[in-house]
Amino acid sequence: VARAVGAVAPRMPQAPECPEGDWAWVVLLASVVTQGLTLGFPTCIGIFFTELQREFQASNSETSWFPSILTAMLHAGATVMLGGVLASLGMVAGSFSCTLGQLYLTAGFITGLGMCFSFQSSITVLGFYFTRWRVLANALASAGVSLGIMLWPLLSRYLLENLGWRGSFLIFGGVLLHCCVCGAILRPRHLAFDVLRHNVGYRVYTLGVVWMIMGFPLPHVFLVPYAIWHGVDEHRAALLISIIGFSNIFLRPMAGLVAGRRDFASHRKYLFSLAALLNGLTNLVCAASADFRVLVGYCLVYSVSMSGVGALLFQVLMDVVPMDRFSSALGLFTVLESVSILISPPLAGLLLDTTSNFSYVFYMSSFFLISAALFMGGSFWALGKMERQGPRAELEGAVTEAAPEQGLTMEDTDGPKKQLRMEIICKLLQNLKPGKEPISRPGLPLSGPGEAQALVTEFQETESQDAKEQVLANLANFAYDPSNYQYLRQLQVLDLFLDALSEENETLVEFAIATAFLALNPSMGSSGG
Template sequence: MPDERRTTPPVSKVQDRGWAWVVLAATVLVQALTLGFPSCIGVFFKNLQYDFQASNSETSWFPSIMTAVLHAGGPLCSILVERFGCRVTVMLGGLLSGVGMVASAFSRSISQLYITAGFITGLGSCFSFQAGVTVLGYYFIRRRALANALASTGVSMGLTLWPLISQFLLDEMGWRNTFLIFGGVLLNCCVCGAVMRPVPVNPPAPTPKPCPGKLLEETHLSNGNTSCHEEPLRPSKCAACLQTLQKYLAFDIFCKNKGYQIYTIGVSWMVMGFVLPLIYLVPYAILNGVEERKAALLVSIIGLINIFMRPMAGLLSGLSLFNGRRIYLFSMAVMFNGLSNLICAISAEYNILVFYCLVYSVSMSVIGALIFQVLMDVVEMDRFSSALGLFTILESVTILIGPPLAGLLVDLLGHYRYVFYASCFFMVTAALFMGLSFCTMEAKAKLKETNKPPLENPPRGKYTEVPAELEPEKNGSPDVSYVTSI
């Protein structure tokens, strides 16, 4: 029975066991190197400002560009993953990150730093991070929630270690030599990408039905499925462009799905304030007489708490108790995070700042654990990748303009305290907008359901827009369009 043996996919030999845990360890390190890296930029803020004779607003463009590109490069990363696979994309990202930091060490102006460390390093970090997260979906099925929770600890490890290492190297050899060393450290993403081998694939036995009048393109996905892409014989350039935009940027979902619309606008407004404390906390503490090494330790405290809190928050939110209520839990965390900034604004004593970091890190952990989980709740999974592309691009626009606006506020008013007031304003208003909007939308849906006349003989198999409760996965990895085999 050779055919039956061929139809049994060998994917089970590597998923949830063996080499999958090596890939998970590599993903943890990639997240520590990429997502955790922008947290150390505040350590160099005053040195860069002094060397380039730049204002607070001009200097803050550097971390803003890096963080914005890290988020906005998602659709481009999706194209690379589909074309070359996760392994090559992660290695390419590591190469770009390393080259960007080495080139930034030789920058002669703040504008050159925007291109080298901001754009090039940010784009490389995006490729490594998003491709690393994608490959976990192929290596883990039954333990995917656990794998994602463990992988998120890499961000917390980066938040803990990067500021301490940065302050030590800055004191010993200056920011230029430190950036050179960072370039070599970020090249380790290439090593992590090398271990992310493509998952073995077996083509399924059933022969797909031919598509009449179309060219049949058969794609063997890394989860063992086969997709049939129907392409016109001679598609116009305009039609091909629209298909690409619809695939990677879900404008149609944004117009039709009210939940996705509210959540995207709310999070985009939220991140204008969310990133400010990580950039301005260290210079704020130094300006108020805190020793530089103790000031860098504040960000490390936030990262240390995140190591333990983020996986716990991710696993806790997966309980059935929070099904359909995660958006409210997320809004409460955003509200709590915004109000915690008032602690930092009221007093700059070191003990108060440490207490602020403890409170801030708890709410930050919940936000980090839920931000993509809530997006999965409001969008169908077969369109999740395209919805994520538009979500990250809109989010990156506000990330880009948030810190420079806060820097301009400091230049005009002369004190960093107003940055934390601004962060509180953005976070609290975003939490109120999302929470009240979803509550109103749910109330309208219930009212509409109660006023609807009951059907005597409801037809079987009729499509409904109310999603049913998801059952446990039985068929392996989700049906996605990425191809991880080269």
């Protein structure tokens, strides 16, 4: 888009599709490795579950707190390099633990805290290096989780048999230091937190995911103990988690490519809800039989739905929150998500101790996943219907409120130019009718809110009047798709409208008003585009 805009308006600076060119793909590789080391790591803890129970003479619910604390701390962080050091120190100290309490503090809390520093920065930075290929970049980065899910259990089983759990934790400490190398590569841009402005879509998504996470991690923690409990060999049981990880290496990029198509851009949140629904239904199969062949089939089918959830989890968040707010939104999102991750495994362990039946753990997982999917899908549909029926009066009220603040009232006698601007406003508000094309300059198509956000930033930074006109024309073209209504609201096009009123260019004012009007009147897009 940046190159195309440059062809139409030579004076317009390029939008930051990949601000550092090829380096963006190096950043992506670092993000893949970081996510494999951090998010992939907790999936191997199930292999140590039985060994830790035997070592510390603990119940299922007591032992479940270790992976729970570790996974819950996997968010809300600051820097990758500091995180790598903390994660490494936690695992090394954990290898010397004499009680479960010491293990909670070291390998659970300290390692989890270090991983949270590494993980969040690796996710946030992608949004600033990628625009056009952001969906694919997120999917490829999440494939790092799949790589970790595949390799960590294999390494864990090998180390446990040869070095014991204490020696394994020492080796893990060295492996996690590689996060420091990834941190040196990332060189993040603009990671300062802005003030979070809540919106309904963000609240719905956060609540749905927080509820979903109560069930989502349970198969990773309990699948191996479940298989061993029913007589499956320990090596074959550990292989089940690796099957899930290996399958996701290929499935997540494929899911990202499909979801990244322009045809699906406005439906990604529904695809995410569908993936969560299928994930919950799949867990019912696992609860029905513990035969190894059935479990292998379960892992393959489970991988399909898991790849959809993993590839879209953060992309949908980027869709409902503008990129300049993403860091803050991600922080709150992951903190709330961590509460669910902290509670879920111990709750499932307590259920297992009470019933002595692993099937109830998978029923519990299915309940949370299915109910969350239905809630998110239904809520997003209702919000979309409300937005499509939004009243035209909203813009008129916004203009009425904004005009006195800018001195743009009919009573204002401070020069004829302000009077002329107010006349333009009134004329456009009267003449903008559904079915009438208000933009005389052709706008270039935008593939998503990321490119729209880049153009908003460009409008604010450029001094070229022609460039500003083209930006507003592009945004107006973007506004003709009713599904983009919420994005333009979040991009604060009314602020651009007010900025344009301070210019001397009447055409610029016209473009700004038309764009703002379309943003607040999605019904025009369906009939005017």
